[in-house]
Amino acid sequence: MPLLLTDADVAARLDAAAAVAAMRDALVAAHEGRLIAPPRASAVLEGGRLVMTAGHLADEWYGFRSYDTFGHADGEQLVVLHDARDGRIRAIAVGEEIGSRRTGALGGAAVDLLARPDATTIGVIGSGRQAWTQLWAAAAVRPVRGVRVFSRSAARRSAFATRVSAELGIPATAVDSAAEAVRGQDVVIVATTSERPVLAAADLAPGAHVNLVGFKQRGRAEFGLDLLDRAALIATDSPAQAGAYEPPLICPTRDLRSLGAVAAGVAPGRGSVEELTVFLSVGLAGTEVFLLDRVAALQNVA
Amino acid sequence: MPLLLTDADVAARLDAAAAVAAMRDALVAAHEGRLIAPPRASAVLEGGRLVMTAGHLADEWYGFRSYDTFGHADGEQLVVLHDARDGRIRAIAVGEEIGSRRTGALGGAAVDLLARPDATTIGVIGSGRQAWTQLWAAAAVRPVRGVRVFSRSAARRSAFATRVSAELGIPATAVDSAAEAVRGQDVVIVATTSERPVLAAADLAPGAHVNLVGFKQRGRAEFGLDLLDRAALIATDSPAQAGAYEPPLICPTRDLRSLGAVAAGVAPGRGSVEELTVFLSVGLAGTEVFLLDRVAALQNVA
Numbered sequence: 001m002p003l004l005l006t007d008a009d010v011a012a013r014l015d016a017a018a019a020v021a022a023m024r025d026a027l028v029a030a031h032e033g034r035l036i037a038p039p040r041a042s043a044v045l046e047g048g049r050l051v052m053t054a055g056h057l058a059d060e061w062y063g064f065r066s067y068d069t070f071g072h073a074d075g076e077q078l079v080v081l082h083d084a085r086d087g088r089i090r091a092i093a094v095g096e097e098i099g100s101r102r103t104g105a106l107g108g109a110a111v112d113l114l115a116r117p118d119a120t121t122i123g124v125i126g127s128g129r130q131a132w133t134q135l136w137a138a139a140a141v142r143p144v145r146g147v148r149v150f151s152r153s154a155a156r157r158s159a160f161a162t163r164v165s166a167e168l169g170i171p172a173t174a175v176d177s178a179a180e181a182v183r184g185q186d187v188v189i190v191a192t193t194s195e196r197p198v199l200a201a202a203d204l205a206p207g208a209h210v211n212l213v214g215f216k217q218r219g220r221a222e223f224g225l226d227l228l229d230r231a232a233l234i235a236t237d238s239p240a241q242a243g244a245y246e247p248p249l250i251c252p253t254r255d256l257r258s259l260g261a262v263a264a265g266v267a268p269g270r271g272s273v274e275e276l277t278v279f280l281s282v283g284l285a286g287t288e289v290f291l292l293d294r295v296a297a298l299q300n301v302a
Numbered sequence: 303m304p305l306l307l308t309d310a311d312v313a314a315r316l317d318a319a320a321a322v323a324a325m326r327d328a329l330v331a332a333h334e335g336r337l338i339a340p341p342r343a344s345a346v347l348e349g350g351r352l353v354m355t356a357g358h359l360a361d362e363w364y365g366f367r368s369y370d371t372f373g374h375a376d377g378e379q380l381v382v383l384h385d386a387r388d389g390r391i392r393a394i395a396v397g398e399e400i401g402s403r404r405t406g407a408l409g410g411a412a413v414d415l416l417a418r419p420d421a422t423t424i425g426v427i428g429s430g431r432q433a434w435t436q437l438w439a440a441a442a443v444r445p446v447r448g449v450r451v452f453s454r455s456a457a458r459r460s461a462f463a464t465r466v467s468a469e470l471g472i473p474a475t476a477v478d479s480a481a482e483a484v485r486g487q488d489v490v491i492v493a494t495t496s497e498r499p500v501l502a503a504a505d506l507a508p509g510a511h512v513n514l515v516g517f518k519q520r521g522r523a524e525f526g527l528d529l530l531d532r533a534a535l536i537a538t539d540s541p542a543q544a545g546a547y548e549p550p551l552i553c554p555t556r557d558l559r560s561l562g563a564v565a566a567g568v569a570p571g572r573g574s575v576e577e578l579t580v581f582l583s584v585g586l587a588g589t590e591v592f593l594l595d596r597v598a599a600l601q602n603v604a
Contacts, residue, residue: 002396004306041343043356045364052368054345054352062347064368066382068389075389080368080380087370087377094304094391
């Protein structure tokens, strides 16, 4: 009988430091060719698709995430982990937590690898699930002492700030504009559903690091070329996936550095404390199964 | 929390009559266009593939079966059922039983629709899991009073006969040749892994009905054209899937009758008690999810 994990189980088992460590290992494994993640496969149903993204860590496990495009508010995803030795199913996770925490933890790995070592402040634009898991992971890799958050809904950004204080124990303030949220902050997280730029590069402090989680395509991006023009380093968790975007990625993929190569120590990270660094999060495939493998080995602590 | 069913749970909940009724309904739903089953989708891993076959019954449910091609003896499949109204996962089945019982029950539906109403004897070639579920389902649609079984292994065919007597309460005999197994029998089940014909049409009684479960392609088939030439009716559970075979199906698809059309009452079945009828089982896609939907509504009875 496989282990069946709900969102509550995942939340109870997985702390941010373990999640970030897992995603650093996944980035290195992908860079070294040990983590195999083929293009997504999908089946067309009536009014939507079922999509499978698979992953395989040679000799250890294989599996997939499945999700659909029907757009149900409470629709559930699945992540399935097979043991590579005998093909048996070791664990199944139902819900959203594995998916959103792995994205957050990839962002946490980017902050760990690219932000200034002395970073202590974070500005957040967005107040949804992705914004939360990005901050949750980032706070595990730097001693954060202050957070400022902006999103369009005053009620939601206020609730987000309250949650940051309560769950992460970090002083947090909801502010009235994106500029106010990012100005002077060492790390900036942008996690919105906007198809138009929501921040100006001019508002960023020298030496800032920026995680970009939302749309990042030509004609549909939550940031503008002003940000990329100012960046000394633009990294992504999957240059291959970024190169397959349609519409295309907002910048040429030759400008991208592999975060996995940085994690593996074979490509440089930040060059100086004054540089602006940027992480384009695309969601390296296979990492949901990678994370489930780690979560399955942990015990519930709640 | 979704319902998680193991092979033991499926065996305890599902009787053959319910399984055959479900597959008759599925055949009609597919014929009427209500059961949507797109081509399989797959992701290429190292040394094998992960495959997803999806199904969607409009307004009721959608889901998929996943399996892989690594060839592990104890590898586990998954069948997943989403509620179409809210996208939540209602049930997950882990293992082989849903898959093999749905194939058996499609065969049972074929026997019910095509065999002589007064059929009482069954000849079986093969003694594996597929042979078993075919017989399990066929025995639910006719008052079977005798079974003869042949397979290459004397030990396995003997164990099969013993199991038939013990679990189905039907007198069963293991015999020394395929000809002896099928001669004079009203219903014949062929469920082997052979790539060469294992029975001769000349050995079949007038009015017999034959279920063919194994290979059925040009140059690779467990039966020969002598059988199809003698048949008055050749039915299949999915003309579309049969037409997509590679290598191609052993006979032109124009010769095939849709079993769903027969089940829906819009195409004729057997014309006389003397005719030979044949069912080419291809495994109508989407039926695993269809069956899981029914099983999920049942209680464990064991």
